Amino acid sequence: MKSNNPVFARSEEFNRASSNAYGNQTYAGGGSAYPGYGDAGTDPSTWGTGAPGQVDQGRMTVDSVVQKTAMSVGLVFVTAFLTWWWIGDMVTTDSFGRTVADSDALGQASLLAMLGAGGAFLLSLVNSFKRVISPALVLAFAAAEGVALGAISKVFDAQFGDGIVTQAVLGTFAAFIGTLAAYKFFDIKVGAKFRTFVVAGMLGMVGLGLLSLVLSLFGVQTGLFGFGTLGLVMSIVGLTLGVFMLILDFDFVENGVAAGLPERESWRAAFGLTVSLVWIYTNLLRILAILRGD
Template sequence: MKSSNPVFARRGFARDGGRAARGSRHPQAVGASVGSPAGAEAYGPHTVNPYAEDGPRGPRVSKDAPPQDRSQAAPIDGAMTIDDVVARSALTLGTVALTAVLSWVLLPVHDAGTGRSYGIAAGAALVAFALSLVQSFRREPSPALILAYAAFEGVFLGVISHTTSEYVAPGAVVQAVLGTLTVFAGVLIAYRLRWIRVTHRFHGFVLASATGFLLLMVVDLCASAFGGGGGLGFDSGALGILFGAVGILLGACFLALDFRQVEDGIAYGAPRKESWLAAFGLTVTLVWIYLEALRVLSILIQQNDD
């Protein structure tokens, strides 16, 4: 199963007339793994299952089956199920939450954005990013790497959230958590009802938009570091609110891609270990949404206080 997050992309389901082998990196693999919704011509007549041990075979359920039949297909031995995805996701997100709480309690902050705790947060963020890159280049998902990533990500979130709550925007953290959960629930409901149609065009648009968004973030960081001041102004004012809202929208789009890939992995009988990669992708997306929600709420609360 290929992760929907650009950095963590792994496998896809190729349409190549039956010539692809297991784990093929066919040019159309990305599009096929997040193709049209159930009931549409998403895979074509020659769908290749990258998890087939004895050559190409189709999914365990028809692509024309209702969504509930696709996600609740009868499991086969060693195949990923929705319960596996839920359990691994709960463990990964629980690790993020636990280390965030511990860092909040054990790493006191002295002022907004400076001091030893802020340095620890920056170091934890770099380590988490490095671990995510290591996982992205591995052929198989590593539970140890994924949980280590979650732990260091939690340290970063805990310090940033504590600083924001104490010195920048009191109350923003709780609202950001609730907002993240609301976005998750809303996208899940919309996906299950097929209000969101995950097509090839949708996938390409999301990846292109995310690339532009990340480039703007890098430019803003460089402008802030070398030019002084507030960079491009994405951390305050109407521009900051707009930038954060776009980030939340992109996160919601990535959630839809994640849901589709979980659905496809179950339908194609992906190995149970692939549920760790699904949990990894969902965790990255939810962290993204939380940070963007925290940005928007911090700006709004600061404007109201002024």
């Protein structure tokens, strides 16, 4: 079944994997086995990972996906920390001894958030529609996303404090572990309708976000991504979609590993997982901020 997920839809390998039963390699023309991967029914110990004279790319494995995802998410953390440190203190005291926001630091954080988010958005489009995944572009996306998250997190920490960022980070990883456990223990199966629903919901939220941004430039506030009741509802919906996105990621990884995809596709899986984790974190951060605001 051809993928509806924009992250994986441009990957011929993933689409072939999802259209075949687990382990049926039909990447080469005419339905023949992938060069060097061995024919079905032969002794696995005799299988190779590359034809004579061909560069050995290896197979995508769970370990390779974990390694690439750790690199991507780790880079997000590093750039977010550096951005946080570079902005410095966002609160200061005025001449009357009152605690106020530092306008210079706030301006720096806003600029970095816009630049990072804009760069990450453009790179996410490139990575999503690129047929051959580029590790450099995946890491560039992670770096840009880290800049945006570092600046945004700094603002939220200054405004709401009390470890809100730490709680959002821990909640994100808890959501990841919980979703993975549910996926494996309950043997969740992903169907075409579920894929369509999740991707449509994700694209819909992105579209609403862009629309709200454009309207805000003309002084129209929709409240969809604010800190009121409507903003809370949208954040909960976004968090739920983020968990569903993780399920799609796990499904594609499982199919890809079972089908013996080229090792480079681990970067595509890492990109998808990073997008989902960032999506969950930002929505969880807003939920905590709204609850504290009340």
